[in-house]
Amino acid sequence: MIQIIALLALLAAFPALSTDMYLAAIPLLVSEWQQPLVVVNLTLVGFFITYCGFLLVYGPLSDRYGRRPPLLAGLLLFVVASLLCSMANDVQTMIVARVMQGAGAASASAICFAICKDLYEGNIRQRIFVQLGIIVATAPMLGPLIGSWIIDHVGWHWVFVVQAVMGTIALAGVWRLPESLQQKSTEKLRRVMLSYVRLARNPRFFLLNLAFSVLGIPIFAFIAVSSNIYITNFGFSEKVYGYFFALNASAFMLAPLLFSRVNHKAPLARLLPLSYSLLLGAALLMLLPLPDPYRLVIPMWLMTFAFAFGRPPGNNLLLEQVEQDIGAASSLMVFLYFFTGALAMWFISLDWQDTVRVLGFLGSCSAAITLLAWLVINRIFKLKMPS
Numbered sequence: 023m024i025q026i027i028a029l030l031a032l033l034a035a036f037p038a039l040s041t042d043m044y045l046a047a048i049p050l051l052v053s054e055w056q057q058p059l060v061v062v063n064l065t066l067v068g069f070f071i072t073y074c075g076f077l078l079v080y081g082p083l084s085d086r087y088g089r090r091p092p093l094l095a096g097l098l099l100f101v102v103a104s105l106l107c108s109m110a111n112d113v114q115t116m117i118v119a120r121v122m123q124g125a126g127a128a129s130a131s132a133i134c135f136a137i138c139k140d141l142y143e144g145n146i147r148q149r150i151f152v153q154l155g156i157i158v159a160t161a162p163m164l165g166p167l168i169g170s171w172i173i174d175h176v177g178w179h180w181v182f183v184v185q186a187v188m189g190t191i192a193l194a195g196v197w198r199l200p201e202s203l204q205q206k207s208t209e210k211l212r213r214v215m216l217s218y219v220r221l222a223r224n225p226r227f228f229l230l231n232l233a234f235s236v237l238g239i240p241i242f243a244f245i246a247v248s249s250n251i252y253i254t255n256f257g258f259s260e261k262v263y264g265y266f267f268a269l270n271a272s273a274f275m276l277a278p279l280l281f282s283r284v285n286h287k288a289p290l291a292r293l294l295p296l297s298y299s300l301l302l303g304a305a306l307l308m309l310l311p312l313p314d315p316y317r318l319v320i321p322m323w324l325m326t327f328a329f330a331f332g333r334p335p336g337n338n339l340l341l342e343q344v345e346q347d348i349g350a351a352s353s354l355m356v357f358l359y360f361f362t363g364a365l366a367m368w369f370i371s372l373d374w375q376d377t378v379r380v381l382g383f384l385g386s387c388s389a390a391i392t393l394l395a396w397l398v399i400n401r402i403f404k405l406k407m408p409s
Contacts (some may be wrong), residue, residue, distance in 0.1 A: 025040040025195075026141070026199070026374070027150060027154065029192070029195040029196070029199065030137060030138060030154060031154050032129070032130075032135070032188075032191070032192050032195070032237045033093075033130035033134035033192060033196075034131065034134050034135075034154055035359070036100070036127045036130040036131060036192075037073065037127060037131060037266065038165060039165055039185065039188060040124075040127050040185060041066065041067065041069070041122060041163045041165075041245060042102075042165030042166050042169065042171075042182050042187065042203065042245070042254060042267070042271075043166070043168055043169035043184065044065075044169060044181055044182075044250045045165075045166055045169065045245065045267070046078070046166055046170040046253075046260040046263055046264060047169070047173055047178035047181065048062055048063070048066075048172055048212045048249050048250065049249055049250060049253045049254055049260075050173070050178060050260075051113070051116075051155060051178070051208065055113050056071070056160055057113050057392075059250055059371060060211050060360075060372065060373070061112060063246055063368075063371040063387075064113075064117050064404075066114050066245070067112070067119045067246075067364050067367050067368050068117050068120050068124065068351035069120040069121065069123060069127075070124060070242075070360050070363060070364035070367065071121075071124070071157045071364045072121045072122075072124035072125050072128075072363075073124035073125070073127055073128045073131075073364075074357050074361040074364060075128075075288050075357075076096075076124070076125045076129070076132075077128045077132045077353045077354075077357040077360070078127035078347075078353055078354065078357055079093050079128075079133065079257050079353075080093075080096060080128055080129045080133055080349070080350055080353060081132050081133075081136070081217075081349040081350040081353025081354065082217055082218075082349060082353070083162065083349075084132070084133050084135075084136055084203070084349040085203070085237075085347060085348070085349040085350060088098060088203050089133050089136060089137050089140070089201060089203050089349075090196060090199065090201050090376050092127050092128070092129055092130035093196050093298065093321055094131065094193065094196055094197065096125070096126045096127070096128060096129020096130065097126065097130065097189055097192050097193040097196060098126070098165050098193060098327045099122065099125060099126030099129075099131075099270075099323065100126030100127050100128075100130075100189040101184075101186050101189040101190055101193065102122070102126075103120075103122035103123035103125075103126055104123055104181070104182045104183070104185040104189060105182070105186050106118075106119040106188070107119040107120060107123060107182035107185075108165060108179045108180065108181075108182035108183050108408075109179070110179075110366040111359075113229075113338075114192075115250055115363075119252070121190055122231055126189075130192065131356045132349070132352060132356060132359075133260035133352070133355040134347065135227070135337065135341065136203075136348050136349040136352040136353075136355070137202045138150060138154075139297075139341050139348045139352065140348070141202055144147065146396055147338055150152055154334065158287055164268070165271075166264040166268060166271075167264040167265070167268055168184070169260050169264070170260045170263065170264035171261075171264075172184065173260060174260065174261065175239060175308035178395070182388045189311060194406040197381035200310070201398055203349075216276055217346075217347035217350035218298075218350055218354060220346075220347055221347060221350060221351055221354055223226060224343065225403060226256050226342060226343040226399070226403045226405055226406070227333050227340060227343040228394075229395070229403075230339070230343065230355060230395075230399055230400050230405065231340055231355055231358055232342065232358065232395070233391070233392050233395035233396060233399060234336050234358075234359070234392065235354075235358035235359045235361070235362050235387065236362050236383075236388045236391050236392060237301070237329060237332075237333070237388055238329065238333075238359050238360075238362065238363050238388075239252075239362055239363065239366040239384050239385070239387075239388040240301075240305060240325055240329075240361075240363075240366070240381060240384050240385035240388060241325070241326065241363070242291070242363030242364070242366045242367050243360075243366040243367065243369070243370035243380075243381055243384050244270075244319075244326075245367070246366070246367035246370050246371055247264055247370050247371065247381070248263070248266075248267060248376050249267075250377075251318065251378065252266055252267075252315070255314075256314055256315050257269065266315070266319065267334065269319070269323065269328055270319070270322055270323050271326070273322075273323050273324075273326035273327035274330045275330075276327065276330075277326075277327045277328070277329075277330035277331035278330060278331070280331065281331050281332075281334070281335065289407070290335055290339065291400065291405075291407065292409055293331075293332070293335070294332050294335065294336060294339075294396060295393060295396055295397065297328045297329070297331040298328070298329045298389055298392050298393040299394065300324065300327070300328035300392060301324075301328035301329060301385065301388075301389040302385075302386060302389035302390055302393060303324075304321045304324035304325040304328060304385070305320075305321065305325055305382050305384075305385030305386040305388075305402055306382070306386055307320070307324070307382075308322070308325075308378060308379070308381060308382030308385065309379060309382040309383070309386070317378060318378050318381075321333070322381075323381065325385050328389075331365050335395050337355065339405065339407070340355050341355070342406050343405065343406055343408070345407045352407035367383075368383060369375075387390065
């Protein structure tokens with residue numbers, strides 16, 4: 023079981039590892055390639071948009087042919103694309119290679135939750151989701167530090183070589199993993215793709231999915247501009263930026279630990295809106311005229327903590343609302359989350375006079391929407407809670 027959880031954690035960490043190790047290089051590439059930030063950030067936006075699109079493909083494929091075949095194909099594509107990224111010498115080549123990398127990485131995120139749903143049930147699955155959240159939290163903590171160290175010593179190209187090695191390790195793990203789906207869909211693939219139509223007719227899952235998807239907007243926006251704010255605007259070095267980013271990412275580890283301690287004492291129906299309220303308060307704090315860098319560091323840490331507190335049990339709650347089309351539900355869940363995140367990355371990369379204030383505005387709006395939607399959806403549809 024420990025080996026399976028470790029493999030699932032590696033697969034779930036693919037988006038963070040594929041992005042955070044590379045963030046410290048963005049200001050360097052802006053200068054090296056003489057391109058504006060909004061163009062270089064297309065290497066992030068392109069990755070996540072393609073990633074989102076392929077999430078919708080891998081889910082139904084995994085329901086029809088099993089979890090292993092599409093996962094192996096996606097991981098192989100990720101390894102090849104990572105090597106192409108390492109050889110890029112201009113922004114156009116990097117964008118194309120990152121798009122391919124996103125297409126491969128999508129297999130990991132789309133299918134790892136479905137594997138967990140196949141193998142575990144109810145509160146056991148929720149505990150595993152929380153454990154995964156704690157383990158995966160090390161990715162955004164260590165990613166920028168490892169990336170900045172690699173960039174300082176051997177150059178940014180080697181960041182993607184390390185990612186290719188990571189993909190190869192995951193590929194070997196999946197190759198040895200037994201097929202977790204016991205009953206494959208017997209429908210033709212075209213009809214399997216209609217599973218998204220069936221999911222759209224499930225109001226508890228679909229509406230709650232929409233509400234949860236906007237909650238990650240400030241997190242993705244921060245990822246897109248954090249290196250530019252800390253390095254270009256605040257004047258810190260790449261290494262110091264890595265420390266700031268790791269400090270913020272520590273919230274991803276501490277929040278699931280706290281949730282694992284309090285979820286036995288308070289019902290999920292109270293804990294989730296509490297996390298959304300905390301995120302809203304932290305985002306509003308970012309709008310206050312605090313001195314740099316504290317007006318970003320403190321509110322962003324609180325926002326990240328609130329987000330990480332509610333996301334793992336929120337994922338489990340979403341899957342609790344469906345009984346079939348699990349692979350498609352897992353894909354759609356991650357798709358909406360990353361699609362809204364990609365839009366946030368593009369929006370925050372525009373030429374804003376005060377990026378930190380815009381980040382606070384995005385966080386306030388997204389938290390308010392999720393909190394209001396949660397209250398309405400839970401009252402109308404009486405959500406099915408994990409047992």
